[in-house]
Amino acid sequence: MKLFNKVVIIGTGLIGGSLGLDLRKRHLAGQVIGLSRKKENANLAKKSGAIDSVGSSLGVVKDADLVILAVPVDVIMDLAAKIAGKLKKDCVVIDVGSSKERIVSKLSGLIPNFLGCHPLAGSEKRGAANLGADIFSGSVCVVTPTPKTNKKILKKIKLLWQKLGATVVVLTAKKHDCILASTSHLPHAVAFSLIGSIPDPYLGLSSGGLRDATRIAASNANLWSQIFLSNRRNLLTALSSFQIRLDALRLALKNKNQKLLTKILASAEKKRKKLG
Amino acid sequence: MKLFNKVVIIGTGLIGGSLGLDLRKRHLAGQVIGLSRKKENANLAKKSGAIDSVGSSLGVVKDADLVILAVPVDVIMDLAAKIAGKLKKDCVVIDVGSSKERIVSKLSGLIPNFLGCHPLAGSEKRGAANLGADIFSGSVCVVTPTPKTNKKILKKIKLLWQKLGATVVVLTAKKHDCILASTSHLPHAVAFSLIGSIPDPYLGLSSGGLRDATRIAASNANLWSQIFLSNRRNLLTALSSFQIRLDALRLALKNKNQKLLTKILASAEKKRKKLG
Numbered sequence: 322m323k324l325f326n327k328v329v330i331i332g333t334g335l336i337g338g339s340l341g342l343d344l345r346k347r348h349l350a351g352q353v354i355g356l357s358r359k360k361e362n363a364n365l366a367k368k369s370g371a372i373d374s375v376g377s378s379l380g381v382v383k384d385a386d387l388v389i390l391a392v393p394v395d396v397i398m399d400l401a402a403k404i405a406g407k408l409k410k411d412c413v414v415i416d417v418g419s420s421k422e423r424i425v426s427k428l429s430g431l432i433p434n435f436l437g438c439h440p441l442a443g444s445e446k447r448g449a450a451n452l453g454a455d456i457f458s459g460s461v462c463v464v465t466p467t468p469k470t471n472k473k474i475l476k477k478i479k480l481l482w483q484k485l486g487a488t489v490v491v492l493t494a495k496k497h498d499c500i501l502a503s504t505s506h507l508p509h510a511v512a513f514s515l516i517g518s519i520p521d522p523y524l525g526l527s528s529g530g531l532r533d534a535t536r537i538a539a540s541n542a543n544l545w546s547q548i549f550l551s552n553r554r555n556l557l558t559a560l561s562s563f564q565i566r567l568d569a570l571r572l573a574l575k576n577k578n579q580k581l582l583t584k585i586l587a588s589a590e591k592k593r594k595k596l597g
Numbered sequence: 598m599k600l601f602n603k604v605v606i607i608g609t610g611l612i613g614g615s616l617g618l619d620l621r622k623r624h625l626a627g628q629v630i631g632l633s634r635k636k637e638n639a640n641l642a643k644k645s646g647a648i649d650s651v652g653s654s655l656g657v658v659k660d661a662d663l664v665i666l667a668v669p670v671d672v673i674m675d676l677a678a679k680i681a682g683k684l685k686k687d688c689v690v691i692d693v694g695s696s697k698e699r700i701v702s703k704l705s706g707l708i709p710n711f712l713g714c715h716p717l718a719g720s721e722k723r724g725a726a727n728l729g730a731d732i733f734s735g736s737v738c739v740v741t742p743t744p745k746t747n748k749k750i751l752k753k754i755k756l757l758w759q760k761l762g763a764t765v766v767v768l769t770a771k772k773h774d775c776i777l778a779s780t781s782h783l784p785h786a787v788a789f790s791l792i793g794s795i796p797d798p799y800l801g802l803s804s805g806g807l808r809d810a811t812r813i814a815a816s817n818a819n820l821w822s823q824i825f826l827s828n829r830r831n832l833l834t835a836l837s838s839f840q841i842r843l844d845a846l847r848l849a850l851k852n853k854n855q856k857l858l859t860k861i862l863a864s865a866e867k868k869r870k871k872l873g
Binding site: 391461501523531537541553559566585 | 606683717739783788790796816819823832835838839840843850855861865871
């Protein structure tokens with residue numbers, strides 16, 4: 322079932338490219354055109370079957386029915402101003418950025434039919450070389466409408482994600498950023514700090530525990546510094562909550578308070594087991 | 598090739614049970630007898646083929662050629678005093694505890710042929726229900742002899758781990774504990790604190806990143822409070838190193854210093870990628 326005729330994906334990395342693959346495979350788009358700052362990435366996406374053709378310039382958005390912004394947060398902000406004047410009136414624009422408040426606030430003002438989206442299906446492995454079909458299947462996608470969002474467009478974009486196998490959760494951009502600061506941005510900040518603190522010569526004596534706990538620290542530094550800064554206040558709050566827990570554990574350890582230490586760990590163990 | 602005739606494994610959980618499976622599968626032992634505080638665990642281990650028979654009491658160690666202590670750190674310390682007087686003169690005793698200095702210091706005094714071991718092959722999944730063959734294959738096992746350790750026994754135990762597919766690293770107990778505080782105990786402390794700090798209602802909006810980063814927080818609280826306390830000073834030092842990194846990241850974020858923040862993340866990203 323075709324949902325959109327001409328779809329333009331700007332940014333053919335892991336998320337953008339995988340979206341293209343799925344749109345084409347499921348016949349949800351008439352044609353999918355991809356653009357990338359690095360031409361070789363777009364060419365690679367075409368070779369992988371993620372897009373039908375490579376766009377030559379941003380001008381290609383002019384008769385698009387759906388534009389997907391799948392680039393880092395700062396680039397989304399820059400691009401919006403560049404494409405806003407080029408779009409036809411009923412063109413729908415979505416982004417897939419990891420923070421939403423700043424993006425939604427700016428883009429809603431520039432593009433009438435903009436809807437913020439955040440598919441929770443990323444990976445530390447970026448780029449066109451790692452894209453795959455069905456990465457959204459079984460995942461959650463948050464969409465963040467504003468009171469001004471056209472209800473028909475919201476419905477259509479929800480349907481799009483559902484067709485890709487995602488469960489759609491509707492949140493305000495503000496609520497999204499508060500929650501994701503805790504469940505995604507904080508774990509990244511902690512993982513970057515954790516691996517950073519381990520002396521290089523010790524790395525050979527680690528097991529699966531360290532590898533798993535720091536897997537997301539192999540994520541792209543440039544991408545993540547933008548995400549952190551775009552959700553700075555919420556992340557600082559989440560870091561404070563984490564600090565309180567860490568201090569409690571450290572104090573129990575320092576005081577050799579085995580009973581309290583075990584209680585702290587048991588409460589964490591129980592919560593982690595809920596996560597599955 | 599039989600290395601030991603009668604082997605007694607005290608503690609038939611993940612590590613003890615998996616050791617039994619491997620010893621039997623590879624014909625490295627004449628017979629393997631298992632003991633567990635909970636009789637049903639030992640029975641389960643027998644059913645899984647991890648042991649030949651279930652020992653009825655600690656008295657079973659009296660004619661053992663190898664005793665393997667595969668119980669939590671505090672229990673290892675308690676058991677040593679209970680079995681020391683029962684062993685025959687040339688019986689070799691090893692443990693598989695996650696910290697070594699306290700254990701080696703105490704057990705070396707009580708048992709002449711004791712050698713501390715730490716196979717880096719654990720998992721947050723404990724117990725006889727999760728044991729598996731070949732979990733040591735491709736892993737690292739640290740052995741921690743003292744200047745008094747009999748060289749023949751060291752050689753034989755190294756061979757034992759090598760026969761199970763592990764690479765053996767020889768370290769002093771002190772060095773082991775310093776390194777593992779950083780590469781294993783710290784990641785556990787951080788993971789417990791991380792999951793502890795995330796509000797329950799937010800857990801539904803998390804992706805693979807949080808799950809991976811906190812997987813080891815599903816580890817047993819009682820086991821890990823013992824490990825933390827048995828390596829308290831080193832872990833407090835490792836926590837301080839982590840705190841320095843975390844504070845640096847937080848300060849760069851607070852000051853909106855994108856250049857510094859990216860530099861911190863890039864250095865972590867590079868180190869994590871080395872880990873593979």
